[in-house]
Amino acid sequence: MNRYESPLARVGIVLFTMLAASFFALPLLWLATAPFDARVNLTVHIPAELTLDNFRAVFQNSFAVRALLVNNLIIAGGAMLTVATVATLASYGLSRTRIPGRDILVYVLILFSSVVGGTAAMVPLFLLAYHLGLVDTHIGVILVMSGGLLPSAIFIMRDFVDTIPRSYEEAALVFGASPLHIFRDIAFPLVRPGVAVVAIWAFVNAWGAFLIPVVLLRSPHNMPASVALYSFYSEAGTPVHTLVAAYAFLYTIPVLVLYLIVNWRFGFRFFGGIKR
Amino acid sequence: MEQQRGVFSSRVGLAFLTPALFFVVVFLLFPFVWIFYLSFTNQTLTGASALSPSFVGLENYARLFDFDRWARAGEFGSALWITIQFVLGSALLGQAVVGLTIAWAFYRRKGLLREIVFTLAVLAWIIPDVVVAFAWSAFLDYEQGTLNAILGALGLGRPDWLFRYPLISIILFNTWRGSAFSILLFSSALETIPPSYVETADVVGASAWQKFRDILFPLLRGHILTDLILITLWTFNVFTPYLLTGGGPTFKTEVVSIYIYRTAFKFFEFGKGGAIAVVVMLINLTLAMGYLAMLRRQKASA
Amino acid sequence: MAQITLENVTKTFGAVTAVDRVSLTIAEGELVALLGPSGCGKTTTLRLIAGLEIPDSGRIFIGDREVTRLPPRERDVAMVFQDYALYPHMNLMDNIGYPLKVRGVPREELRQRVQEVARRLQIGDLLDRRPSQISGGQQQRASVARAVVHEAQAFLFDEPLSNLDAKLRLEARAFLKHLQHTEGVTAAYVTHDQAEAMALADRIVVMNHGKIMQIGTPLDVYRNPQNTFVAAFIGNPPMNLLPCHLDMAQGVLVVAANQAPLDLGLLRERIRVALKDGDSLTLGVRPENITLGAEPGPAAIPGKIYVTQPLGGETLVNVEVGDQLVSVRIFTEELPPLPEQVWLTLDLARTFLYGPDGERIV
Numbered sequence: 001m002n003r004y005e006s007p008l009a010r011v012g013i014v015l016f017t018m019l020a021a022s023f024f025a026l027p028l029l030w031l032a033t034a035p036f037d038a039r040v041n042l043t044v045h046i047p048a049e050l051t052l053d054n055f056r057a058v059f060q061n062s063f064a065v066r067a068l069l070v071n072n073l074i075i076a077g078g079a080m081l082t083v084a085t086v087a088t089l090a091s092y093g094l095s096r097t098r099i100p101g102r103d104i105l106v107y108v109l110i111l112f113s114s115v116v117g118g119t120a121a122m123v124p125l126f127l128l129a130y131h132l133g134l135v136d137t138h139i140g141v142i143l144v145m146s147g148g149l150l151p152s153a154i155f156i157m158r159d160f161v162d163t164i165p166r167s168y169e170e171a172a173l174v175f176g177a178s179p180l181h182i183f184r185d186i187a188f189p190l191v192r193p194g195v196a197v198v199a200i201w202a203f204v205n206a207w208g209a210f211l212i213p214v215v216l217l218r219s220p221h222n223m224p225a226s227v228a229l230y231s232f233y234s235e236a237g238t239p240v241h242t243l244v245a246a247y248a249f250l251y252t253i254p255v256l257v258l259y260l261i262v263n264w265r266f267g268f269r270f271f272g273g274i275k276r
Numbered sequence: 277m278e279q280q281r282g283v284f285s286s287r288v289g290l291a292f293l294t295p296a297l298f299f300v301v302v303f304l305l306f307p308f309v310w311i312f313y314l315s316f317t318n319q320t321l322t323g324a325s326a327l328s329p330s331f332v333g334l335e336n337y338a339r340l341f342d343f344d345r346w347a348r349a350g351e352f353g354s355a356l357w358i359t360i361q362f363v364l365g366s367a368l369l370g371q372a373v374v375g376l377t378i379a380w381a382f383y384r385r386k387g388l389l390r391e392i393v394f395t396l397a398v399l400a401w402i403i404p405d406v407v408v409a410f411a412w413s414a415f416l417d418y419e420q421g422t423l424n425a426i427l428g429a430l431g432l433g434r435p436d437w438l439f440r441y442p443l444i445s446i447i448l449f450n451t452w453r454g455s456a457f458s459i460l461l462f463s464s465a466l467e468t469i470p471p472s473y474v475e476t477a478d479v480v481g482a483s484a485w486q487k488f489r490d491i492l493f494p495l496l497r498g499h500i501l502t503d504l505i506l507i508t509l510w511t512f513n514v515f516t517p518y519l520l521t522g523g524g525p526t527f528k529t530e531v532v533s534i535y536i537y538r539t540a541f542k543f544f545e546f547g548k549g550g551a552i553a554v555v556v557m558l559i560n561l562t563l564a565m566g567y568l569a570m571l572r573r574q575k576a577s578a
Numbered sequence: 579m580a581q582i583t584l585e586n587v588t589k590t591f592g593a594v595t596a597v598d599r600v601s602l603t604i605a606e607g608e609l610v611a612l613l614g615p616s617g618c619g620k621t622t623t624l625r626l627i628a629g630l631e632i633p634d635s636g637r638i639f640i641g642d643r644e645v646t647r648l649p650p651r652e653r654d655v656a657m658v659f660q661d662y663a664l665y666p667h668m669n670l671m672d673n674i675g676y677p678l679k680v681r682g683v684p685r686e687e688l689r690q691r692v693q694e695v696a697r698r699l700q701i702g703d704l705l706d707r708r709p710s711q712i713s714g715g716q717q718q719r720a721s722v723a724r725a726v727v728h729e730a731q732a733f734l735f736d737e738p739l740s741n742l743d744a745k746l747r748l749e750a751r752a753f754l755k756h757l758q759h760t761e762g763v764t765a766a767y768v769t770h771d772q773a774e775a776m777a778l779a780d781r782i783v784v785m786n787h788g789k790i791m792q793i794g795t796p797l798d799v800y801r802n803p804q805n806t807f808v809a810a811f812i813g814n815p816p817m818n819l820l821p822c823h824l825d826m827a828q829g830v831l832v833v834a835a836n837q838a839p840l841d842l843g844l845l846r847e848r849i850r851v852a853l854k855d856g857d858s859l860t861l862g863v864r865p866e867n868i869t870l871g872a873e874p875g876p877a878a879i880p881g882k883i884y885v886t887q888p889l890g891g892e893t894l895v896n897v898e899v900g901d902q903l904v905s906v907r908i909f910t911e912e913l914p915p916l917p918e919q920v921w922l923t924l925d926l927a928r929t930f931l932y933g934p935d936g937e938r939i940v
Contacts, residue, residue: 009484016381017389024396027415027452030422031407034414042420086295093292096284109300111568114506115560116308118513119533120553123314123540124307147303150296171663174628175677175728176651179288185676189667208404211515215541226406239410248407255402268398268460 031252034245042241054246058232063220064247067228071138072207072251075224078142079149079206084199086146087153092187094154095161096169106158109151121148122215129216136218144216145206153198160194161187193266200258207255225251308557314550321544329547336551350527352552355535359512362447362531367511370451372504375458376496380488383466384474394459401456409519412449413438438521442528446517453516458503465499466492498574505567509560532556579764580641580731581606582627587636589622589788596622598788599636604732609758609765611779613772615811619788620768624734627766629653640731651680656725657734660741662717664709670696670720671705677728695727696720699757715746722757733765739774751777772812776800784808806936809862815894815905817862819932826855831931833861833879835900841876845926848940851933859939862930865907869923870895870916878921886913897922 029044035054037047059065094102125144126135134140164187172182188195210226217223229251232243262268284292315336319329340346346353378397382390400408415422418436428434437445469492477487515533517523523530523538530538532552540549582604589597597619604610612620625631627638629650638646645653656677664673671692672679678688696702699719704712709720718738725733738754739747755778758765769775775782776796784791784799784807792804803809809817821834829846830839840861853859874880881897881904893913895906897920904922931940 013381013385013389017393020378020381020393021396024393024400024452024455026422026426027408027411028396028399028403030414031411042414042417042422043425044422086299089292090296093284093289097286097289097292099286099289109304111505111509111564112308113304114509114513115557115564116304119515119536119540120311120513120556121304121307122537123546123549123553124310125303126541127310127314127319127546128302128307143299144303147299150299151304154296165661165663167659167661167663168665170628170630170650171657171659171724172676172680173630173650174653174655174657174734175680175724177676177680178651179284181680185680186665190665204402208402208407210405210519211537226404229406229410239413241414244410245414248410252403252407255404256399259398259402263395268394 031245031248034242035249037242040241054242055250057243058246058250061228061231063223064225064228064231066221067223068225068247068251071222072224074138075141075145075209075213076203076206078138079145080199080203082142082146083149083153083202084195087150087157087198088188088191088195090150091154091157091161092183092191095158096166106151106155110155113148113151119211122211125212126215135216136222138222140216141213142206145209145212146202148212149202149205153202156201157191157194157198160191160197164190197262197266200262204255204258311550311553311557314546315554317547317550319546319550321546332547336548337555339548340551340555350530352532352535352555354527355530355532358443358529359531359533361443362450362517363508363511365443365447366450366454367507368504370447371455371458371507371511372500374451374455375462375503376500378455378459379462379466380492382463383492384471394456394463397456397459400452401454405516406519408449408453409516412452412520416445439525442521442525446521446529446531449520450511450514450517454507454510454514458507461499461503462496465496469495498571501567501571501574505564505571508563508567512556512560512563579606579762581608581639581764582732582766583639584623584627585637585639587623587626587633587638589619589626589631589633595788597626597633600785600788600790601636602783602790602793604764604766606764607762608780609763609767609778611767611769611775611782612785613769613775613782613811614785614791616770618785620770620783620785621736622788623785624736624766624768627653627732628655628657628734654731655734656728656730656732657736658721658725658738660737662709662721662738662741664717664720664724666709669706669708670701670712670723673709674705674720674724674727677724681728691727692723695723699723699726714742715750718742718750719753722754726757726761731764733763735765735767735769737769738767740769740771747774754778772814776812784811786811802938803862803930804938806860806862806932809930809932813864815865815907817864817930818868818904820861820863820899820902820904822859822861824853824855824857824859826853831859831861833899835902836880838879838899840879840924843876843926845929845931845940849931851939853933853939858934860932860936861924862932863924864928865894865905866909867925867928868904868906869925870897870906870908870920871923872917872920874921875923877926878923881920881922883916883918883920888913 026044030042033044033047034041036050036052038049038051038053094106099105129135129140129144132140134143168186168190169182172186177185208226209224213224214227217227225247229244229247232247233239259268316331316333317329318332340352345351347357348354378393382393416437418424418434418439423437424434435441473491474487477491482490513533515537517529517531518534518537521529523534536549536552536556539545539552584600584602587597587600588595600623602610612623614620622631626633629645629648632647636646637644640653640655665676668676671689674696675688675692678691683691692705693702696705699722701716701719701723704716704720709717712720721738739750742750751774758778767775767778779796781793782796782799783793786807792799792808794802799808800812803812803817806819810819822831822840823834825832825839828839829842831842832839871878879899881899884896884898884903887894887896891909891911893908893910895908895913897904897906899922906922929940930938933939
């Protein structure tokens with residue numbers, strides 16, 4: 001940007017950046033230092049004595065390790081596959097078929113999922129899982145989560161699908177391709193970035209989920225990391241700060257990595273139908 | 277020639293849509309309907325009424341709207357009032373205003389400053405619930421928390437945030453947590469405004485505020501409404517404050533989503549939990565319809 | 579190659595009738611241009627032939643075979659799209675070979691046929707490039723190559739040159755015409771550019787509001803426009819259309835713009851229908867069939883010079899006649915000086931008269 005800018009505006013934006021950046025960064029900073037600190041201290045500071053002992057202690061807790069490395073991967077991976085597949089098919093079908101009011105439809109779905117979302121729906125969803133024998137299973141968690149994530153996933157995905165010119169598929173139709181050919185050879189390769197974004201988005205959401213697993217799961221060996229974090233709390237319910245911090249740190253790393261991937265590959269932005 | 281035939285026949289299109297329809301019907305529509313039914317029963321998790329719940333009519337609702345009790349701490353009326361303050365504070369005043377301010381401040385700017393702010397905001401948004409709740413409980417800690425360390429150093433006092441100002445604490449927390457969505461939505465929306473609109477104003481010498489008020493804001497109005505619809509509904513349903521405060525102290529941060537959780541999954545009163553859920557969903561539905569009507573009026577006048 | 583026949587084809591989208599009872603035959607080896615303003619139904623007509631739309635009524639034949647309700651892939655046509663529709667994730671070899679691939683042509687034969695066609699279209703060296711790595715003109719050729727490669731019964735072109743800049747467009751136009759001649763293909767060609775239609779087509783179909791306004795050879799359409807729509811659409815600048823009414827008693831046409839009387843003279847014998855006093859008619863005359871002079875005459879109307887536009891080999895003069903602007907084209911490099919008030923003399927042998935319904939009566 002080579003726009004002219006007054007020195008005052010320049011100073012203003014720097015100050016504003018500092019203010020906004022501190023607002024978002026300060027609450028998180030402690031998490032970056034505490035895991036390496038030998039002594040418990042809740043204030044942000046550079047640890048006097050650096051150590052990896054906290055991580056060692058965390059890995060002694062087999063319940064928490066299993067939660068992070070097995071259960072979380074199953075749940076987040078399962079939700080990712082389900083949501084990415086179903087949302088890709090749906091948004092493609094929606095974009096390429098004439099259904100009256102399909103634009104409104106997605107919007108209404110999003111609103112509806114927000115209206116039904118949250119704890120309000122957990123009661124019937126729990127009973128549903130109960131009657132289907134899905135309580136305390138990862139499948140149950142994956143299905144319920146996917147249902148909640150789908151409307152937004154379709155919304156995000158349409159942003160990508162709608163950018164494919166229809167003439168691409170029409171050309172293929174004229175040249176003799178079947179619908180399956182067209183999806184496999186043309187549509188899918190072209191929406192792959194969208195599939196990646198939706199997949200990562202679903203993964204991150206399922207990775208961090210707390211309420212659905214806590215309601216649907218029973219046995220400790222099925223629990224994801226969001227629940228296992230509380231195994232580092234004492235009997236009285238107070239956290240062992242260094243260990244919780246270390247575990248939280250490990251738990252957060254995949255989210256950070258995936259964010260960096262999306263930001264690097266596609267530029268993190270608002271994925272959804274804002275264009276004109 | 278605006279209308280065109282779909283690339284596929286409706287049959288093929290339907291085949292693509294079937295899996296999604298399954299999920300929507302089973303995991304969205306079905307719970308929505310079932311919860312109405314539940315709210316008229318005395319369904320519980322264990323005991324006789326778990327196997328054969330009986331129809332209790334409006335009893336669950338009568339218990340919610342027992343106006344002798346409902347404003348007391350830990351009752352429905354109180355939870356509703358806390359929720360309203362929470363939504364107004366953290367969604368409308370918090371996320372929407374923060375989002376609009378930041379998006380506007382970095383309008384037509386690229387570069388490091390923007391990257392820093394956007395990245396931090398997005399991290400606050402996507403890091404798992406339990407982690408941010410834990411980080412915030414350390415941040416707000418009375419004796420050692422970073423916030424009080426800073427305030428103390430500036431001589432502004434060291435309040436016990438979660439005890440003295442619990443509602444303000446979760447409002448701040450949720451503003452911090454969710455602003456990224458509004459920032460991203462508003463910056464995308466701002467990018468769709470042709471630069472020539474603002475440059476015309478630059479040429480005639482409009483101030484930054486005039487440009488915002490006269491050009492950007494009117495063009496953003498539809499997006500602002502969309503943003504408000506979504507963040508209001510999400511904030512209404514958000515459960516994360518529970519991880520920070522557990523609804524306390526003495527129910528002072530018990531928003532309705534926590535109230536439902538306590539009723540249904542602590543006391544296992546599914547019938548009553550269902551009734552609260554129905555009331556909440558009806559409120560949400562009314563809000564959504566209201567916003568939609570405004571959006572339509574806005575579109576009609578544009 | 580086969581002929582294409584449309585019989586009374588109608589297609590509506592909601593309340594809009596995009597194609598209205600269109601009947602048309604494109605002979606074997608003939609290139610027919612569908613010409614008209616945007617929204618006239620020309621693209622929909624093409625899409626109906628391709629099978630991308632299904633008509634509400636009427637029948638479509640390719641060769642002797644009725645294809646009205648067949649899906650596109652069973653029609654054996656090839657199509658070139660306005661945006662070329664080259665797949666960005668495939669190189670030119672895969673792009674051009676795609677019609678062969680989906681038809682199950684063996685890999686080796688596919689390569690040979692693509693290479694052969696690409697060489698003929700002078701893009702043989704580019705086969706390992708992706709569409710984004712070649713120029714617009716080369717992309718256009720590649721999309722033509724993809725249509726040529728599978729030897730279809732008929733070719734459909736949907737404004738294939740409109741994304742090229744002016745200079746490239748002239749080159750591509752000549753190339754397409756040459757290709758069409760050497761290959762002898764049956765083709766329907768949609769365009770909104772009348773110069774393109776005139777230059778390329780054996781016959782032109784002028785459409786408006788879903789209806790065919792006129793079918794004829796390019797010269798025929800230019801010389802004998804059947805109605806005011808075709809008269810106004812073909813030609814650059816278009817034909818001048820002057821509203822006027824008939825004064826039988828005086829034997830003159832009165833031009834509405836400035837009430838100037840114009841001797842019917844030669845026109846009188848050529849009028850094919852019965853007219854009555856006071857009928858509202860439209861006089862049509864091409865800019866090159868008007869001469870400017872300082873003196874009045876029986877076939878002259880007065881006007882005032884508005885502006886002159888020298889265009890090199892010719893000069894375009896706009897003359898104000900009442901509140902209407904009339905274009906006059908003069909084939910001279912340097913215009914002789916003209917008085918501000920001039921007389922426009924119409925070449926009555928090349929002047930048309932259109933009735934109240936816009937249909938030609940002279």
